[in-house]
Amino acid sequence: xxxxxxxxxxxxxxxxxxxxxxxxxxxxxxxxxxxxxxxxxxxxxxxxxxxxxxxxxxxxxxxxxxxxxxxxxxxxxxxxxxxxxxxxxxxxxxxxxxxxxxxxxxxxxxxxxxxxxxxxxxxxxxxxxxxxxxxxxxxxxxxxxxxxxxxxxxxxxxxxxxxxxxxxxxxxxxxxxxxxxxxxxxxxxxxxxxxxxxxxxxxxxxxxxxxxxxxxxxxxxxxxxxxxxxxxxxxxxxxxxxxxxxxxxxxxxxxxxxxxxxxxxxxxxxxxxxxxxxxxxxxxxxxxxxxxxxxxxxxxxxxxxxxxxxxxxxxxxxxxxxxxxxxxxxxxxxxxxxxxxxxxxxxxxxxxxxxxxxxxxxxxxxxxxxxxxxxxxxxxxxxxxxxxxxxxxxxxxxxxxxxxxxxxxxxxxxxxxxxxx
Amino acid sequence: xxxxxxxxxxxxxxxxxxxxxxxxxxxxxxxxxxxxxxxxxxxxxxxxxxxxxxxxxxxxxxxxxxxxxxxxxxxxxxxxxxxxxxxxxxxxxxxxxxxxxxxxxxxxxxxxxxxxxxxxxxxxxxxxxxxxxxxxxxxxxxxxxxxxxxxxxxxxxxxxxxxxxxxxxxxxxxxxxxxxxxxxxxxxxxxxxxxxxxxxxxxxxxxxxxxxxxxxxxxxxxxxxxxxxxxxxxxxxxxxxxxxxxxxxxxxxxxxxxxxxxxxxxxxxxxxxxxxxxxxxx
Ligand SMILES: Cc1cc2nc3c(=O)[nH]c(=O)nc-3n(C[C@H](O)[C@H](O)[C@H](O)COP(=O)(O)OP(=O)(O)OC[C@H]3O[C@@H](n4cnc5c(N)ncnc54)[C@H](O)[C@@H]3O)c2cc1C
Ligand code: SF4
Ligand code: SF4
Numbered sequence: 001x002x003x004x005x006x007x008x009x010x011x012x013x014x015x016x017x018x019x020x021x022x023x024x025x026x027x028x029x030x031x032x033x034x035x036x037x038x039x040x041x042x043x044x045x046x047x048x049x050x051x052x053x054x055x056x057x058x059x060x061x062x063x064x065x066x067x068x069x070x071x072x073x074x075x076x077x078x079x080x081x082x083x084x085x086x087x088x089x090x091x092x093x094x095x096x097x098x099x100x101x102x103x104x105x106x107x108x109x110x111x112x113x114x115x116x117x118x119x120x121x122x123x124x125x126x127x128x129x130x131x132x133x134x135x136x137x138x139x140x141x142x143x144x145x146x147x148x149x150x151x152x153x154x155x156x157x158x159x160x161x162x163x164x165x166x167x168x169x170x171x172x173x174x175x176x177x178x179x180x181x182x183x184x185x186x187x188x189x190x191x192x193x194x195x196x197x198x199x200x201x202x203x204x205x206x207x208x209x210x211x212x213x214x215x216x217x218x219x220x221x222x223x224x225x226x227x228x229x230x231x232x233x234x235x236x237x238x239x240x241x242x243x244x245x246x247x248x249x250x251x252x253x254x255x256x257x258x259x260x261x262x263x264x265x266x267x268x269x270x271x272x273x274x275x276x277x278x279x280x281x282x283x284x285x286x287x288x289x290x291x292x293x294x295x296x297x298x299x300x301x302x303x304x305x306x307x308x309x310x311x312x313x314x315x316x317x318x319x320x321x322x323x324x325x326x327x328x329x330x331x332x333x334x335x336x337x338x339x340x341x342x343x344x345x346x347x348x349x350x351x352x353x354x355x356x357x358x359x360x361x362x363x364x365x366x367x368x369x370x371x372x373x374x375x376x377x378x379x380x381x382x383x384x385x386x387x388x389x390x391x392x393x394x395x396x397x398x399x400x401x402x403x404x405x406x407x408x409x410x411x412x413x414x415x416x417x418x419x420x421x
Numbered sequence: 422x423x424x425x426x427x428x429x430x431x432x433x434x435x436x437x438x439x440x441x442x443x444x445x446x447x448x449x450x451x452x453x454x455x456x457x458x459x460x461x462x463x464x465x466x467x468x469x470x471x472x473x474x475x476x477x478x479x480x481x482x483x484x485x486x487x488x489x490x491x492x493x494x495x496x497x498x499x500x501x502x503x504x505x506x507x508x509x510x511x512x513x514x515x516x517x518x519x520x521x522x523x524x525x526x527x528x529x530x531x532x533x534x535x536x537x538x539x540x541x542x543x544x545x546x547x548x549x550x551x552x553x554x555x556x557x558x559x560x561x562x563x564x565x566x567x568x569x570x571x572x573x574x575x576x577x578x579x580x581x582x583x584x585x586x587x588x589x590x591x592x593x594x595x596x597x598x599x600x601x602x603x604x605x606x607x608x609x610x611x612x613x614x615x616x617x618x619x620x621x622x623x624x625x626x627x628x629x630x631x632x633x634x635x636x637x638x639x640x641x642x643x644x645x646x647x648x649x650x651x652x653x654x655x656x657x658x659x660x661x662x663x664x665x666x667x668x669x670x671x672x673x674x675x676x677x678x679x680x681x682x683x684x685x686x687x688x689x690x691x692x693x694x695x696x697x698x699x700x701x702x703x
Binding site: 019189193223278281376400 | 432451452453484485486508509511512514515516519545550551552553554555557558559561563564565566567582584585586587588589590591592593594595596597643644647648649650651652653654655656663664665666667668669675676677679680682683684687690691693694695
């Protein structure tokens with residue numbers, strides 16, 4: 001145990017473990033900790049060796065060996081009466097008059113969470129003439145759908161929807177509220193969390209329940225996908241989370257499911273509101289390809305970024321009923337448009353088969369495709385991260401492998417069809 | 422016209438690597454940079470200020486070192502920079518961050534009325550697009566997120582018209598100032614700072630405000646004002662390594678070997694796929 005010049009035993013930061021969260025700064029009573037290049041640093045002369053920083057560090061990056069009585073954390077009485085809240089609610093986003101797929105994915109997840117909690121699944125629905133969507137919500141797994149139906153809710157404005165959803169939460173008091181991490185869902189979630197003064201965790205990739213404490217465990221990538229953090233919201237309700245589309249599985253629709261539809265009064269805000277002048281549909285996304293929906297993706301990386309070989313990749317993708325996507329350097333080179341980019345700053349995809357051709361598998365890329373069912377890597381480098389995580393790795397030059405794949409696949413696919421028929 | 426840009430200093434996540442042995446982050450030598458999305462916001466703010474003869478104030482909440490990120494923004498052409506730094510701010514989640522920034526903007530607004538607040542659409546190190554809408558909600562301003570273009574701004578009628586990128590396309594929307602805008606990457610291209618601007622940015626004094634300066638309530642800032650807490654941090658579990666077929670070793674049979682295995686093991690998946698798509702069925 002290190003000591004300072006006055007012989008006091010002091011705490012020490014292990015810089016490589018520190019994630020720079022600054023929690024220790026907040027905890028130190030004598031202001032002995034400063035951030036230095038994103039890492040906490042303890043001033044040995046100021047440190048009194050109280051050990052408070054050790055308790056709060058989430059990654060055990062502070063060394064402190066002095067024996068001391070570990071105080072039980074005081075469980076503060078929550079600022080909101082937590083026990084008054086119940087039900088797992090899903091915000092049902094509407095996209096072109098229909099329930100957005102991400103909403104149904106979340107209803108599926110909500111069922112799982114609700115069963116662990118022994119509580120119902122609630123749908124929160126806003127719009128104009130949305131009764132059919134409410135019925136669909138029940139078919140996907142909602143027990144009760146609360147509906148605010150009003151012409152003013154036909155289009156999304158943050159102030160209108162923010163007020164509507166916040167009031168819905170105040171009336172219904174769900175313990176959990178899930179939203180899709182779409183442009184609309186993200187926007188709305190932060191407005192509502194701010195109005196209600198509750199915690200919001202964005203872009204979660206995993207949701208679970210701590211049954212003992214009855215808490216939602218929200219896991220999300222952080223630090224550009226390098227590490228995962230599990231976040232919780234102990235004393236405020238609802239516990240809010242957004243989840244990207246295609247991260248959760250789409251549940252089966254059951255038209256015979258029974259549920260209740262409850263209208264809720266909508267009180268429009270008094271403010272002068274912004275006016276939507278027009279909606280411009282995205283110029284047919286280069287042949288109308290939506291890489292988030294393709295069941296098979298042939299993903300071109302920098303190692304295969306050659307315009308001459310694009311027809312070959314298109315052929316492989318077409319053969320398997322899929323589409324061509326890419327990594328960021330390929331977009332930067334101008335070979336493919338941004339809408340085809342997979343990854344942290346591109347789209348999140350979860351195809352049934354992901355084929356990475358000359359993609360190394362940088363974390364920023366991996367976070368956008370980890371949900372893929374089967375991963376195939378084609379790479380000259382046996383040690384590339386993509387090869388490490390792949391279910392099947394083909395080592396070698398793609399120029400040799402891909403044509404062989406196309407031929408072999410064609411020959412065998414007929415066999416599968418025959419067997420399946 | 423007075424524009425406030427909110428920025429954040431972040432670790433350059435591209436440099437962060439995981440130590441494969443200890444499964445921890447290798448942080449040594451990782452530089453802190455100004456969040457790239459925020460630089461776009463600052464550039465857009467400066468361009469608007471140039472066009473409408475206004476001025477730009479950049480603010481950030483962070484440790485004293487965040488000053489260097491503010492200087493980067495001064496070099497892009499912002500006139501004033503304020504660092505919100507206080508031990509009480511440490512450990513803030515997005516709710517506490519938007520509170521602190523909103524308090525600061527209120528104070529800035531008292532001295533010199535603010536028409537626009539610009540934020541980057543997200544930070545590369547973690548929080549995703551929550552702070553901008555949080556600030557707008559607290560200040561009661563209109564909010565326009567994911568803005569790709571400022572189409573028009575009319576100081577006389579106090580209105581702004583922007584194009585936002587949303588699901589399936591973009592939306593042209595018009596509303597009253599003051600407003601909060603969050604910037605898409607294509608809103609503006611950050612310029613290379615000129616030498617005189619660089620020199621100015623290094624010399625200029627940066628104000629430092631603490632919790633008291635912005636009249637922040639202790640229970641609303643930092644760790645205390647943050648409803649969310651980190652329970653655990655871990656390195657994502659590696660997907661179990663799969664089967665490797667090496668064309669250098671298998672003398673021409675690697676691809677065939679792969680296909681045989683693949684068609685053998687993934688029969689169900691392939692049937693599902695081929696039954697639906699109509700390709701390869703002729
Ligand atoms: C903030 C931030 C956000 C980012 N967001 C994204 C994102 O959203 N999406 C994204 O993809 N990236 C993103 N990146 C970039 C990311 O860090 C990587 O640089 C990028 O993913 C690498 O792309 P790549 O795998 O195609 O290229 P490289 O890393 O250059 O890999 C090329 C691979 O091709 C292999 N290869 C070469 N020749 C052949 C051949 N003849 N046959 C077979 N294999 C061959 C090589 O072995 C290598 O593994 C981001 C970076 C940052 C800093
Ligand atoms: S041991 Fe106590 S005094 Fe020393 S750095 Fe940690 S919190 Fe501060
Ligand atoms: S609490 Fe731990 S991880 Fe967070 S800054 Fe302090 S030492 Fe680093």
